[in-house]
Amino acid sequence: MKLGIVGLPNVGKSTLFNAITSAGAESANYPFCTIEPNVGVVxxxxxxxxxxxxxxxSHKKVPTAIEFFDIAGLVRGASKGEGLGNKFLSHIREVEAIVHVVRCFEDENITHVEGNIDPIRDIEIIDxxxxxxxxxxxxxxxxxxxxxxxxxKVLxxxxxxxxxxxxxxxxxxPVRSVEFTEEEIKYNKIYNFLTNKxxxxxxxxxxxxxVNEKENNHLTSLLEYAKKEGSEVITICGKVEAEISELDQEEKEMFLEELGLKESGLDKLIKSSYKLLGLISFLTAGEKEVRAWTIKEGWKAPQAAGRIHTDFEKGFIKAAIITYEDLVECGSLAVAKDKGLLRLEGKDYVMKDGDVVEFRFNV
Structure with a gap:
C-alpha cells in the first residue's frame, strides 16, 4: 500500500513524515527542502x-506495512512548471491514495507560502x-x-x-466525483488520473x-468542507508525533494518556488509510511466525492465498479458517477444532478481516 503525503510548503508534511517513519526527511522553514520523494515503510x-x-x-512476528511517500510541496502554477512543477505531479501518480496535510495552526515563526492560514484555500490550490x-x-x-x-468502433x-x-x-x-459504469471503471487503471485517487x-x-479541537476555527472550516466532499479528516499534531516517535511502547502509552488521547496520529492515519482504500488483514500463525497480510475487501480465498505465494493461488484447494475471536476464546487451535469452529472454505469464500488461515494447495 502506497500513500503520498502532499500539501503546500510549510504545512508540516515532512515533520509528520519524519515522525511516523523515522526516515529522516530533511525538514526546514523554507519551501522545497524535500526535493525527491522520501519513502518510509511503516x-x-x-x-x-x-x-x-x-x-x-512463535519465533517471529511480521506485521503488514504501509509505504509513505513524502512528496515535495506544490505551489500555484505547478501544473505549468511553477515551483518544482510537473516532476512532483508525476510522483503522485505512483501512489494509491493521497494524504493531504492541511495546516490548521498559527505560528508566526513558521512562514506560509500564501502569507496567512486558510485551509480551504490551500486545498483548492493543490486541487x-x-x-x-x-x-x-x-x-x-x-x-x-x-x-x-x-x-x-471499440474505442x-x-x-x-x-x-x-x-x-x-x-x-x-475531480474525476473521482464521476459515476462511471462498471464497464468504464476498467479505464481508471489505464489513465491513472491524479484527481481520481x-x-x-x-x-x-x-x-x-x-484537547480543544472545537475551538480551532481553521479545523472547523476544514471539517465542513470535507463533509460536503464526502472525505474524512483526521487531526494530527506534528510536534506531538515527533515526540511520540522517540518513545518506547510503555512511555508512548503514558504520554498519550497525559494528553487525553486514545491513540497516536499514526494509528489514526493507518486505520483511516485502510478504510479509504478498502483494505483488510488476514492472519497466518504457527511456531515459525505469526504474520498479517493486507488484501482488498471482497477478495476471495484463492486471491488471498496468492498474496503469500503465486503457487498457493494456482494450486488452491481449500482454506482452513477460524475467526481470530473464536481462536482466542478457545485458547488453542486444538480446542477450536474440537468445538467445530475450524472450517474448510472453497474458492468462492470471501475473506473477512481477522480470519486466521491455513491454505491447502497442490502444485
Whole structure:
C-alpha cells in the first residue's frame, strides 16, 4: 500500500513524515527542502499479532506495512512548471491514495507560502493544479481517440469515459466525483488520473488544540468542507508525533494518556488509510511466525492465498479458517477444532478481516 503525503510548503508534511517513519526527511522553514520523494515503510500496529505470538510461541512476528511517500510541496502554477512543477505531479501518480496535510495552526515563526492560514484555500490550490494536469492529459487523449474511433468502433466506449472525465474537470471537479459504469471503471487503471485517487485530509493542529479541537476555527472550516466532499479528516499534531516517535511502547502509552488521547496520529492515519482504500488483514500463525497480510475487501480465498505465494493461488484447494475471536476464546487451535469452529472454505469464500488461515494447495 502506497500513500503520498502532499500539501503546500510549510504545512508540516515532512515533520509528520519524519515522525511516523523515522526516515529522516530533511525538514526546514523554507519551501522545497524535500526535493525527491522520501519513502518510509511503516509497520501497521496489530494487537492480534501480539496475542497469537504468545499463543503459538512463535519465533517471529511480521506485521503488514504501509509505504509513505513524502512528496515535495506544490505551489500555484505547478501544473505549468511553477515551483518544482510537473516532476512532483508525476510522483503522485505512483501512489494509491493521497494524504493531504492541511495546516490548521498559527505560528508566526513558521512562514506560509500564501502569507496567512486558510485551509480551504490551500486545498483548492493543490486541487486546481491536479485538475489542470488531468485536464491537459485528457484533452490530448480525446483528440487522438476521436480520430482512431472513426475506424475502430471499440474505442467509442473509451471515448465516452474520457468525455465524462473531461466534463468534470472542466467544471473544476475531480474525476473521482464521476459515476462511471462498471464497464468504464476498467479505464481508471489505464489513465491513472491524479484527481481520481482517494483523499484523506490530515489537519495539522497545535499541541494546545489537541484537547480543544472545537475551538480551532481553521479545523472547523476544514471539517465542513470535507463533509460536503464526502472525505474524512483526521487531526494530527506534528510536534506531538515527533515526540511520540522517540518513545518506547510503555512511555508512548503514558504520554498519550497525559494528553487525553486514545491513540497516536499514526494509528489514526493507518486505520483511516485502510478504510479509504478498502483494505483488510488476514492472519497466518504457527511456531515459525505469526504474520498479517493486507488484501482488498471482497477478495476471495484463492486471491488471498496468492498474496503469500503465486503457487498457493494456482494450486488452491481449500482454506482452513477460524475467526481470530473464536481462536482466542478457545485458547488453542486444538480446542477450536474440537468445538467445530475450524472450517474448510472453497474458492468462492470471501475473506473477512481477522480470519486466521491455513491454505491447502497442490502444485
Amino acid at each position: 509497520s501497521v500496529p496489530d494487537e492480534r499479532l501480539d496475542v497469537l505470538e504468545k499463543m503459538y510461541s 486546481l493544479e491536479l485538475i489542470l494536469a488531468d485536464l491537459d492529459m485528457v484533452t490530448k487523449r480525446i483528440s487522438r481517440v476521436e480520430k482512431q474511433a472513426k475506424s475502430d 467509442l466506449k473509451e471515448l465516452e469515459y474520457l468525455k465524462k472525465a473531461l466534463e468534470a474537470l472542466e467544471n473544476s471537479k 482517494p483523499v484523506l485530509y490530515a489537519a495539522n493542529i497545535s499541541e494546545e488544540d489537541i
